[in-house]
Amino acid sequence: MSSKDVAVLKKILQNIESIMKYCADCRSLEDFSSDTMRLEATVFNLMQIGELAKGSLSDETKAQIKTIPWQQIYGMRNRIVHGYSGINMQIVWDTVSVDIPMLHKELKSIVETNT
DSSP states (O other), X not given: OOHHHHHHHHHHHHHHHHHHHHTTTOOXXXXXXXXXXXXXXXXXXXXXXXXXXXXXXOHHHXXXXXXXXXXXXXXXXXXXXXXXXXXXXXXXXXIIIIXXXXXXXXXXXXHHHXX
């Protein structure tokens, strides 16, 4: 894995950690969506993750890391950016509460192995 790709993965990890920090006290969709600043900061970081995954990370690295759903990550970015039929906050919340912690664990392990 190239040093550029490791740097991109570290940036994605930073975005993930920001989301986890913003949402640390959220236990439900209602908690999450009650603070528009938290919601907007979280959605921004999800967009950044998708953009980095699609445009900055090499295809070779994405092919090498088969445990990460790269297409779905970029698909989330597209839904947010283009607002296809509005943003479904339940999907965003499910991503934040279920997928982000798993992605954090997986990427942290990969970054630690490659640094």
